[in-house]
Amino acid sequence: MTLLTDLTALLGPAHVLTGADAHRLAHDWTGTYRGSPLAAVRPADTGEVAAVVQLAARHGIPVIPVSGNTGLTGATYTENGLLLSLERLNRIREIRPGSRLAVVEAGVILSRLHEAAEGHGLYFPLWFGARGSAMIGGVLSTNAGGSNVLRYGSTRALCLGLEVVLPDGRVLDLMSELHKDNSGYDLRDLFIGAEGTLGIITAAVMKLVPAPRAHATAALAMGSLPDALTLLNRLQEASGGLVEAFEFMPETYSRRLAQVRPDLGLPFAAIPPVTILVELGATAPFLAEPDAGGTPRLTALLQETLARAMEEGLVHDAVIAASEAQSRALWARREAAAEITFAKRPFIDTDIAVPLDRAEAFLTEIHARLAAFAPTAETLTVAHLGDGNLHFTVFPEADDPAFHDRVVETIEDVVQSLRGSFSAEHGVGLSKRNSMARRKDPVALDVMRAVKSALDPDNRMNPGKVLPE
Amino acid sequence: MTLLTDLTALLGPAHVLTGADAHRLAHDWTGTYRGSPLAAVRPADTGEVAAVVQLAARHGIPVIPVSGNTGLTGATYTENGLLLSLERLNRIREIRPGSRLAVVEAGVILSRLHEAAEGHGLYFPLWFGARGSAMIGGVLSTNAGGSNVLRYGSTRALCLGLEVVLPDGRVLDLMSELHKDNSGYDLRDLFIGAEGTLGIITAAVMKLVPAPRAHATAALAMGSLPDALTLLNRLQEASGGLVEAFEFMPETYSRRLAQVRPDLGLPFAAIPPVTILVELGATAPFLAEPDAGGTPRLTALLQETLARAMEEGLVHDAVIAASEAQSRALWARREAAAEITFAKRPFIDTDIAVPLDRAEAFLTEIHARLAAFAPTAETLTVAHLGDGNLHFTVFPEADDPAFHDRVVETIEDVVQSLRGSFSAEHGVGLSKRNSMARRKDPVALDVMRAVKSALDPDNRMNPGKVLPE
Numbered sequence: 022m023t024l025l026t027d028l029t030a031l032l033g034p035a036h037v038l039t040g041a042d043a044h045r046l047a048h049d050w051t052g053t054y055r056g057s058p059l060a061a062v063r064p065a066d067t068g069e070v071a072a073v074v075q076l077a078a079r080h081g082i083p084v085i086p087v088s089g090n091t092g093l094t095g096a097t098y099t100e101n102g103l104l105l106s107l108e109r110l111n112r113i114r115e116i117r118p119g120s121r122l123a124v125v126e127a128g129v130i131l132s133r134l135h136e137a138a139e140g141h142g143l144y145f146p147l148w149f150g151a152r153g154s155a156m157i158g159g160v161l162s163t164n165a166g167g168s169n170v171l172r173y174g175s176t177r178a179l180c181l182g183l184e185v186v187l188p189d190g191r192v193l194d195l196m197s198e199l200h201k202d203n204s205g206y207d208l209r210d211l212f213i214g215a216e217g218t219l220g221i222i223t224a225a226v227m228k229l230v231p232a233p234r235a236h237a238t239a240a241l242a243m244g245s246l247p248d249a250l251t252l253l254n255r256l257q258e259a260s261g262g263l264v265e266a267f268e269f270m271p272e273t274y275s276r277r278l279a280q281v282r283p284d285l286g287l288p289f290a291a292i293p294p295v296t297i298l299v300e301l302g303a304t305a306p307f308l309a310e311p312d313a314g315g316t317p318r319l320t321a322l323l324q325e326t327l328a329r330a331m332e333e334g335l336v337h338d339a340v341i342a343a344s345e346a347q348s349r350a351l352w353a354r355r356e357a358a359a360e361i362t363f364a365k366r367p368f369i370d371t372d373i374a375v376p377l378d379r380a381e382a383f384l385t386e387i388h389a390r391l392a393a394f395a396p397t398a399e400t401l402t403v404a405h406l407g408d409g410n411l412h413f414t415v416f417p418e419a420d421d422p423a424f425h426d427r428v429v430e431t432i433e434d435v436v437q438s439l440r441g442s443f444s445a446e447h448g449v450g451l452s453k454r455n456s457m458a459r460r461k462d463p464v465a466l467d468v469m470r471a472v473k474s475a476l477d478p479d480n481r482m483n484p485g486k487v488l489p490e
Numbered sequence: 491m492t493l494l495t496d497l498t499a500l501l502g503p504a505h506v507l508t509g510a511d512a513h514r515l516a517h518d519w520t521g522t523y524r525g526s527p528l529a530a531v532r533p534a535d536t537g538e539v540a541a542v543v544q545l546a547a548r549h550g551i552p553v554i555p556v557s558g559n560t561g562l563t564g565a566t567y568t569e570n571g572l573l574l575s576l577e578r579l580n581r582i583r584e585i586r587p588g589s590r591l592a593v594v595e596a597g598v599i600l601s602r603l604h605e606a607a608e609g610h611g612l613y614f615p616l617w618f619g620a621r622g623s624a625m626i627g628g629v630l631s632t633n634a635g636g637s638n639v640l641r642y643g644s645t646r647a648l649c650l651g652l653e654v655v656l657p658d659g660r661v662l663d664l665m666s667e668l669h670k671d672n673s674g675y676d677l678r679d680l681f682i683g684a685e686g687t688l689g690i691i692t693a694a695v696m697k698l699v700p701a702p703r704a705h706a707t708a709a710l711a712m713g714s715l716p717d718a719l720t721l722l723n724r725l726q727e728a729s730g731g732l733v734e735a736f737e738f739m740p741e742t743y744s745r746r747l748a749q750v751r752p753d754l755g756l757p758f759a760a761i762p763p764v765t766i767l768v769e770l771g772a773t774a775p776f777l778a779e780p781d782a783g784g785t786p787r788l789t790a791l792l793q794e795t796l797a798r799a800m801e802e803g804l805v806h807d808a809v810i811a812a813s814e815a816q817s818r819a820l821w822a823r824r825e826a827a828a829e830i831t832f833a834k835r836p837f838i839d840t841d842i843a844v845p846l847d848r849a850e851a852f853l854t855e856i857h858a859r860l861a862a863f864a865p866t867a868e869t870l871t872v873a874h875l876g877d878g879n880l881h882f883t884v885f886p887e888a889d890d891p892a893f894h895d896r897v898v899e900t901i902e903d904v905v906q907s908l909r910g911s912f913s914a915e916h917g918v919g920l921s922k923r924n925s926m927a928r929r930k931d932p933v934a935l936d937v938m939r940a941v942k943s944a945l946d947p948d949n950r951m952n953p954g955k956v957l958p959e
Binding site: 107117119162166168175177178187191192193194195197198199200201202203204205206207208210211213214217219231257258259260261262263303304305306307308322374375376377378405408409410429438439441442443444445446447448449453456457460462463464465466468469472473474475476487488 | 586588589632633635639644646647656660661662663664667668669670671672673674675676677679680682683684688700726727728729730731732773774775776777784791825843844845846847874877878879909910911912913914915916917918922925926929930931933934935937938940941942943944945956957
């Protein structure tokens, strides 16, 4: 029997896709990676995932898990492997508001979890532009970040338990609801961020948090990145750590936004050197209540801090959202980042992290080095500044692989000199395997390879991803 | 050459201990485990640790790392292995207040890190009774918890980077200062909590947090555990999650405290069914400032919430600390837990975690089951209630191994039926290996064994710990 016959017998013909149907699932949305899978299957539950993995093992065919396919690193690319879509594992199995947790399957779309939590007065605090398509399985497998990491941590910090189908088809039950558990090695965090190379995450226990009763959101016109960091520290100090997002958009970003999405407008009449989107969130009732002047105390706290900063010339101008609609408009300008980046081709995008106090050094140094060999290349920066996480994009004039490599290696050189990482929140996939080979501690690479071999000796789970050859 | 000759040549005779000198390091402070190591060595730095591990490998001798030796599970016990003490790796390499981090070596005593952070207006929020002896290496290797986990997480949540000497003597450099880094598998969290069985942690980058400007601490007389959880939720809601500790001491605890440490006194004239020690901490200036009546706002917030709870009969009485000395007195009663437990022998101590809403079910069920076969055995409970983490101790009348096993298995049965863990914050060591064998998902055990074999194929790093045979 062929694998396809076996799969069809197992799942039914509607859930074994080939040809154009399978290829549709093999295209990530950047359009950079277009795989050609042997087939794509859509198992209905964990048992079927395990059965598919066992069948694939018997036939010696690699398995590549895919969920929302919103990744940016080609992590679901395959030639002739079996794409395993988690989209039908889409149940929110349980929400326990008293324990503030949700038990969800890998195919649940992030925004569905947002809505479900909201229905219980709670919040799932992982937030990024692709939330309407990204699914929990992929979010966990890449340890996704986003705009709220500053306050709530990355996906790893929001996960209590996991269910994983191992490369041999056995199901690993780590579905703990506990906040403290020291019974053996931390396997959960090994599978989180492993991009499907060690097994397939099928379900998870995720933490929920109290929904903020009040938000205060503002766009700020500022003079420089160091000024922005000074302000971030003041806001954290004044609010006791209530900053949920602190997004950095320099002049080049605003210009490109005005060009590609003129409909979104800009907050300031003249484009400032730096625009910051800041959001504070408060769960305590006393911060949501109005002060003597009728302003919610959280907003008043933001206003007071900004007023002092403006007196000093640290902040040049500010637009504080007076309504939910105004807040959404401020966010729309930040969330257009991927769209305005990928609208221009070719592009060389990066996802780097540096220690917070070295973010300015990165930008100064990389622009100086690029000026030496690519003086006319446009660049674009947008950053989760509170995490030291910069998305720095270079638009070369032509699609020249040698030039591309030179740019990437130059960026890596600068990042490494600042003890940063070439991959902050998007993962490695295919696109950063060369960076792994060049920049990761060789001892760390050896340990990773030993773990991979121990768990997947035949290299059948998403082979060729994360680890360099 | 013998190993001892080699070690002496490497470290000097002052740092290779044998006989009584070595045995002193081989006794943990519970007095339960008394090992007899071949020798104990005290390397000075990471390079010497690596050289010792290489020498031991050449001679085929197991290596058992030890730091503060305040563990409760026999994790440093050895017969004829080489004890490797981290006590001389005691430098705080760097504190970077701007980035809120400390770079510390494994032999730094926890309270020294507290003091060093305080010197910069910062706080290292890991807090437990043994903080004056416990060292960072052991704290990381057991993923230690304590009283502040509710607010700040366990040790794992406080660690950004690690330096590890691998079983082959190579040094793994994971000394990241980054809050976001997705460059390959999460090796850091694999070594944290591995109790020295995968390698020896020699240094770490630890997070610091802003020091609270105000604390509000109180002892509360309450009627039951569920009432206490209701109050915890109200305090979290009213304060926006500012509860730093929520410690549960039932009547039996207070009685035993009065008996063993009468000098510490008790907060209430009549011992209530439940005494709660609660502490709130605030970093925001507006909560540290006095209100119109001159009371710091954080204290006022606690007072108001308690006043409402007392009107309803949820809280029967309360003592709010009016000074630092009064707060210390309240804490001393909680921190005497280990002392009053281990003063009576024999004891069967446990460290379990259950989902928060099942803590009462655990106590009800375990007492009912013990009544059936051990009606006269005294018990003692003290809990980090906010984490669902209970230290439940049984004092059998005689030191009967069969009875001991029956008690432990009964506790495990109840914990497992509630989807809890037999090890919340103390780890596995030797004492909970049988629990691992009986209670851990067999697939998880297989994966752990595969990881152990991959990283330590000759089983030389702290052999016989964590994983059952």
